[in-house]
Amino acid sequence: MACGGFVCSKTSLCILNLIYVMVSLLMIAVAAWGKWFGLVSSFRVMAAVIAVGLFLFFVAIVGLCGAVKHHQVLLFFYMLILFMVFILQFSVSCACLAINKEQQNLLLEIGWNKSESMQEDLERSLDCCDFLQVNYNESCVATCFKNQTCRPCSVIIQAYADDALQFVGGVSLFFSFTEILGVWLAYRYRNQKNHRQNPGAFI
Numbered sequence: 001m002a003c004g005g006f007v008c009s010k011t012s013l014c015i016l017n018l019i020y021v022m023v024s025l026l027m028i029a030v031a032a033w034g035k036w037f038g039l040v041s042s043f044r045v046m047a048a049v050i051a052v053g054l055f056l057f058f059v060a061i062v063g064l065c066g067a068v069k070h071h072q073v074l075l076f077f078y079m080l081i082l083f084m085v086f087i088l089q090f091s092v093s094c095a096c097l098a099i100n101k102e103q104q105n106l107l108l109e110i111g112w113n114k115s116e117s118m119q120e121d122l123e124r125s126l127d128c129c130d131f132l133q134v135n136y137n138e139s140c141v142a143t144c145f146k147n148q149t150c151r152p153c154s155v156i157i158q159a160y161a162d163d164a165l166q167f168v169g170g171v172s173l174f175f176s177f178t179e180i181l182g183v184w185l186a187y188r189y190r191n192q193k194n195h196r197q198n199p200g201a202f203i
Contacts, residue, residue, distance in 0.1 A: 009189035013067040016182050020060035027053035059085070063182065067189065075190045079183050086179040089172055096169030104161055108154065119153075128153040 031049035059081055066074030099107075112119060112131045120141050123129055129140035129150040136148055144150040 006192045009185060009192060010067055013185045013189055017060045017063040020056055024053045024057035072190060075186050079186045082179050083183050086176050090176040093169045093172035093176055096165045108157055122153055126153060126156045128156050
């Protein structure tokens with residue numbers, strides 16, 4: 001059967017959702033591994049990554065079940081959820097790619113002030129203290145603090161932030177197009193009939 005038929009659409013949709021399943025399990029495993037080995041002490045960061053992984057896993061399972069059973073309701077909700085995720089992810093990726101230095105610095109400072117555990121992670125890993133100016137009258141977990149040779153963390157973070165935002169924006173943009181591909185495949189597959197079964201049966 002030529003690609004574009006019922007079998008080809010079903011296979012393509014299954015493969016796409018199996019990729020989503022593997023990505024979601026990888027996200028959950030990496031977050032758990034990072035927490036277990038103490039690489040990430042912030043519970044919020046770990047919980048957010050695991051939550052995103054579980055959500056992606058749920059969407060992929062809905063897509064797989066809909067594809068295997070050719071279930072109209074599951075495919076409809078799969079299309080709807082995936083399209084909303086596409087809009088959100090496409091917007092975030094465009095924002096990451098278009099953000100300027102002033103906005104970048106403001107967002108970094110807001111993020112810095114939100115979590116003390118994340119501050120400690122960054123101070124320990126980047127060997128820096130505080131955000132804009134080092135205050136040696138306060139405590140700091142960085143090794144440079146004992147010798148009083150620390151640099152503000154903002155200097156080091158900003159050196160990597162631009163490249164990180166470009167990378168995250170590019171990867172997010174790429175995956176957003178796989179999501180719109182999934183919507184298109186589900187829409188086409190949903191309106192096709194399996195000629196091996198009763199031609200009048202749609203579900």
